[in-house]
Amino acid sequence: MDLCDAREALKAKGLTVTEQRLAILQKIFDMGCYFTAKELHQALPSEKRVDLATVYRAVRLFEREGLVRCVGEIGNCRYYAKACIHNPPHAHFRCEKCGRLFCLRPFNFDDSKELISLAGEGFEVRRVTLMLEGLCAKCRKEQLINHEEGGK
Amino acid sequence: MDLCDAREALKAKGLTVTEQRLAILQKIFDMGCYFTAKELHQALPSEKRVDLATVYRAVRLFEREGLVRCVGEIGNCRYYAKACIHNPPHAHFRCEKCGRLFCLRPFNFDDSKELISLAGEGFEVRRVTLMLEGLCAKCRKEQLINHEEGGK
DNA sequence: AATTAGTTGCAAATCGTTTGCAGCTGGTGT
DNA sequence: ACACCAGCTGCAAACGATTTGCAACTAATT
Numbered sequence: 001m002d003l004c005d006a007r008e009a010l011k012a013k014g015l016t017v018t019e020q021r022l023a024i025l026q027k028i029f030d031m032g033c034y035f036t037a038k039e040l041h042q043a044l045p046s047e048k049r050v051d052l053a054t055v056y057r058a059v060r061l062f063e064r065e066g067l068v069r070c071v072g073e074i075g076n077c078r079y080y081a082k083a084c085i086h087n088p089p090h091a092h093f094r095c096e097k098c099g100r101l102f103c104l105r106p107f108n109f110d111d112s113k114e115l116i117s118l119a120g121e122g123f124e125v126r127r128v129t130l131m132l133e134g135l136c137a138k139c140r141k142e143q144l145i146n147h148e149e150g151g152k
Numbered sequence: 153m154d155l156c157d158a159r160e161a162l163k164a165k166g167l168t169v170t171e172q173r174l175a176i177l178q179k180i181f182d183m184g185c186y187f188t189a190k191e192l193h194q195a196l197p198s199e200k201r202v203d204l205a206t207v208y209r210a211v212r213l214f215e216r217e218g219l220v221r222c223v224g225e226i227g228n229c230r231y232y233a234k235a236c237i238h239n240p241p242h243a244h245f246r247c248e249k250c251g252r253l254f255c256l257r258p259f260n261f262d263d264s265k266e267l268i269s270l271a272g273e274g275f276e277v278r279r280v281t282l283m284l285e286g287l288c289a290k291c292r293k294e295q296l297i298n299h300e301e302g303g304k
Numbered sequence: 305a306a307t308t309a310g311t312t313g314c315a316a317a318t319c320g321t322t323t324g325c326a327g328c329t330g331g332t333g334t
Numbered sequence: 335a336c337a338c339c340a341g342c343t344g345c346a347a348a349c350g351a352t353t354t355g356c357a358a359c360t361a362a363t364t
Contacts, residue, residue, distance in 0.1 A: 016310065016361060038351075051313045056352060076228040076320065076351055091270045096278070104270040115282070118243045118256040122289030126248070130267070131281040137274030168330060170342065190320075203344045208321060228320055228351065 004029055004084075013065045020050045024058045025067065033103045034071050034081045034092070072131045074101070091130040097139035104132070156181055156236075165217045172202045176210045177219065185255045186223055186233045186244070224283045226253070243282040249291035256284070 006025035010017045027043055028035070035043075041055045059080060062068040069083040072092055079101065081087055090106035116125045135143065158177035162169045179195055180187070187195075193207045211232060214220040221235040224244055231253065233239055242258035268277045287295065 018311065018361070020312070036351090049313085053314080053353075054312060057311085060353095073225040073227075076225075078351085091267075093271050093275060093277075102272075104272075115243075116284070118282075119245050119284050119286070120254075120256075120289065122292060123245060123284075124287040124292050125245075125284050126286035127284070129281070129283040129285070130270075131283075132268070132271050132275075132277050132279070133281070134271070134278035135276040137272065140274060140276050168341065170330070172343070188320090201344085205322075205345080206343055209342085212322095230320085 009067060013067065015061070015065065019048070020054050021058055023048055023050060024055055025062065028062070028068060028080075028082050031082070033087070034079045034101060036077055036079055038077075069127065070129075072101075072129055089128065091132060093132045093134070093136070095136035095139055096133055097135055097143070100136060102136065161219060165219065167213070167217065171200070172206050173210055175200055175202060176207055177214065180214070180220060180232075180234050183234070185239070186231045186253060188229055188231055190229075221279070222281075224253075224281055226283075241280065243284060245284045245286070245288070247288035247291055248285055249287055249295070252288060254288065 006022045006029060007017060009025060010021060015021070023044055024040065027040060031040070031043070037056050037059050038052070040059070041050070041052050044050050044055075059068060063070060063080070066083055068080050069089075070078050071081045072079050072094075074094060079092075088106045091104040093102040093104055094100070095102070115128055115130075119125050158174045158181060159169060161177060162173060167173070175196055176192065179192060183192070183195070189208050189211050190204070192211070193202070193204045196202050196207075211220060215222060215232070218235055220232050221241075222230050223233045224231050224246075226246060231244075240258045243256040245254040245256055246252070247254070267280055267282075271277050
């Protein structure tokens with residue numbers, strides 16, 4: 001199943017359809033690669049007055065239902081992405097300098113036997129989070145330039 | 153360098169040697185696979201009266217200096233491990249049921265060209281965090297048993 | 305339309321972590 | 335041994351993301 005219509009998705013999961021959930025889920029479908037609960041909340045039209053707590057509750061619910069998945073935790077804040085065949089699991093790169101998060105080329109979850117086999121016998125792997133950290137190309141270049149200038 | 157003596161390690165890094173840092177770093181060397189700042193704080197002898205804030209500051213400092221590394225963030229809390237050749241980077245598994253964290257067999261950071269190559273040209277990868285999540289063997293077994301009983 | 309289980313908004317609570325600040329201490333030069 | 339000062343520490347308060355209690359509201363069912 002790979003629904004892009006919020007109402008259909010909620011119904012398919014047997015969830016109560018409310019205005020707030022529709023707005024939140026539709027926004028999730030419209031969002032780019034990843035988002036935080038706060039970004040989601042801010043992206044919602046303010047006249048709808050969806051409470052931040054409601055956004056958190058909805059995201060948690062959608063995560064349990066497999067409509068959304070957590071792609072990483074940075075600082076004390078969680079990043080989510082819509083879970084659908086158009087957005088397969090993939091690694092992320094976080095720049096220590098500018099803080100930006102980059103989506104990397106997908107690693108195939110099912111084929112990545114090697115990653116999953118890291119877990120021992122009897123373990124059930126439901127999620128793999130792969131986060132790389134360091135300097136992005138832009139910040140690395142800037143740092144090199146600064147070093148040169150400083151070294152003169 | 154792979155020091156196991158707290159005082160030597162601090163000196164080698166050019167850091168001020170204080171009673172508190174000695175106690176904290178020595179405890180880190182004595183700790184098992186991973187620890188949180190709070191666990192570290194609680195593990196310290198209470199008569200020393202090392203403040204929790206001091207522990208946080210020390211851990212952050214040690215991380216910057218490469219004595220310690222962050223192995224993952226779960227919920228809003230960070231897990232650290234001592235960084236030394238006896239404790240090479242390795243994946244972790246977190247059980248969704250019991251919350252336990254397991255150390256998995258190490259993946260070789262230097263050899264894992266494949267993981268690092270996920271980042272694009274020009275990116276500098278300084279850290280790789282690989283976290284698997286799901287059910288540990290014990291919780292999985294318990295769940296199977298419960299399902300059987302429930303299905304009778 | 306009545307019922308009810310589930311949902312929402314609001315405010316307050318949590319929890320890990322960070323920070324401001326005044327007092328203390330380690331390391332250096334005398 | 336002494337004085338000095340940058341850097342640490344303890345304390346309490348601040349912070350930011352997330353969760354929760356509760357009373358009012360609403361979707362789905364009868």
